[in-house]
Amino acid sequence: MTYEYHARILKVTDGDTLRMDVDIGFGMWRRNEPYRLLRINAPEMKFKAGKAARDFLIALLAEVGMDATIRTEKSDVYGRFLAEVELSDGTNLSDYMVEHKQAKFKEYA
Numbered sequence: 001m002t003y004e005y006h007a008r009i010l011k012v013t014d015g016d017t018l019r020m021d022v023d024i025g026f027g028m029w030r031r032n033e034p035y036r037l038l039r040i041n042a043p044e045m046k047f048k049a050g051k052a053a054r055d056f057l058i059a060l061l062a063e064v065g066m067d068a069t070i071r072t073e074k075s076d077v078y079g080r081f082l083a084e085v086e087l088s089d090g091t092n093l094s095d096y097m098v099e100h101k102q103a104k105f106k107e108y109a
Helices: 048-064 093-099
Strands: 003-014 017-025 028-037 067-075 081-087
Touching: 003 028, 003 048, 017 067, 028 093, 048 081, 048 093, 081 093
Parallel strands: 028 081
Antiparallel strands: 003 017, 003 067, 017 028, 067 081
16 A cells, blocks of 8 residues: 655755655654655765765755655665655656666665
8 A cells, every 4th residue: 555645855865865754644744754765776875976866866856845745655674664756846756866867776675
C-alpha cells in the first residue's frame, strides 16, 4: 500500500537523501526524518560527483521551493523511508536527477 503526504524539505543530505518534516494527518508531523529518493542511486559524498549531485539538488530546491508531495510504502535497511518526491511544480526528484545525469536508476529490495 502506498501512502501520500504533504512534506517540507529541510535539508539535502546527499544526491538521493533528504531530511523532511512530513504531515501525517490529524495535526501530527514526523519531524526532521531522513527519506531516500526511490528508484535512484546518486554517487557517494566521498566523491566529487557526490558533492556535485548534492549541490545540483540544492540548487533545484532553491529555485522551485521546498514544499513537496511524497509517496512512500516501505523503508530501507537503514530505517529511511523510500519515497517518490514531487515538488510543487510537478517535478519528480528521482526522474529529474537521472535525466540530468546526477544519479542512476536502481531498484531496492
